[in-house]
Amino acid sequence: MELEKILPYQTDMRPHPGPNRQNNFGLRTQMNALETLFSFVNPWECDENNHSNVQFYFSRFEEADRQFQLLSGLSETLVGSRRVRHVRYHRELRVADLITVTSHIAFDGPHMLTVVHEMRNGANGTLAATATDGYEPSISALKTLQSRLKAFQDPMPEEAAPRGLAVSPYSQRPTPAALVEAGARVCFRGTVLARHLGPGNKADDKFAIACFTDGVAHVWERTPMTHAYLTENGYGRVAVEMKLTWISPLKAGDPVKVISGLTGVADKTFTMRHHLFEARTERLAAVCDVVALVMDLKKRGAVALPDTARKQISGLLID
Template structure:
């Protein structure tokens, strides 16, 4: 396998991974590959004084590029062979908070390789104590079959998806391929309207994934208000809202200058958990660009614990619940 990968000039970065595996033959599974390092900035934190959800997606997005590069198919290699590689979906579980100045590292590996897709696992850690703060599972698609050498190299380092990265509360809804004109009739409400800025786009001029998560996050106060929770009053009581899991499907690309509308609603709830749905549309055509499921909870900011919804809350939530197919 090593000689096969080595024979292709584009795959030299993978040699380092092979050497690591050769030094660790006694390990039961291949070692995760370092793919991203940073520290949390003040401006990345939200009203809960912790890292906003959109930046976990940004970390995983950059880690994905480094993972593909380690396997021999970085951006330059993709351009050289004319491949169109892009994210199809992101599933993230938020397990532990990152606070201001906390160090961040991402370790990655493929968990599945198909003819035209790869499932990447990203373990987002705090290296100061080794704790896993979040897990991300990204489905990456390619417009043509993967090069044979790349696929062989990826298959050589596949790992099993850990239990804490498997879907827990998302993936149970059949989110329809709506047009914007049909959204209100389904009970969805408008919670965001904006424009894609050039600075929010990648080298291809396409809207970056983490900014989609950012639009969902920015919409959260409006959605909570719609559900009868006064977010300003909650903040005065040192109560916030958090997302503990999200699954986003990238349906169609958006570009700089596109007009955006976010339509959201409550799909399901329990006494502690709210299941939200978000639909991101291009406003001019009504085209659905992305849709997501998000699991939200109330947070007591004083003791950093989630809260229970009162019976009154639950009766009100029942009246505002969407009727989506399961």
């Protein structure tokens, strides 16, 4: 993907100075959206950048989705399993920030049936992150679903639409050997434990994202933006958009490994792809595409990638 052709990201990651929508804070709201989560940023959920780690955004979207399905009657029986979850990060959440999530169905979204989750700072209404969940029910069932789920429908918000990553789920089936031959590298190894399982006794989104975030520093280390470079300049690693596609389930006891590679580069952003494998059989379990940038930790804003970084990343692309 040529990232230079996409619209610029909102790369100022500082907390927003005040409300900008219509609800209890004087902010605009979706008419039929349901309140699906009330939470709080705990100190142990924050990373080296002093903001909430992305795995906890995913865990809260996962819980909000469970509550939305309970309240709306949406289920896999009606629409099939979720094909993709696409998350965009808009503003930082810091220690002690309140979290709220509202959820609704958008039939005008990027998928045949799209569930939209909007995460806000519960104290001032600032949009912190959005998630779009894609489902592909049968075309013949669509009219019935629109009628059955009418009470929970609202328009697709522009700020939740995918921007730097393709809308569709990842559909290829690369082998570990093929990825390594293309230039990707192993960056994480671990085991699925009982605490990583969701209600369906399968590893959940948080587990997959935690594997990727624990391994991603090793991907950055292959570029000129090494740990030493970031520390010296007061910079941090930041993801601004992620797309998670589950290929096959993982259960307790499964050994896993992550093989990751770089896929694109622009002036301020670059992309990478993480592949989560069940290590015993080398079965592909999940894939996560990521748009990343370098953030100035004092100014809380994006900085341009060094020329050397763009050139080096261009020479390491696996796509």
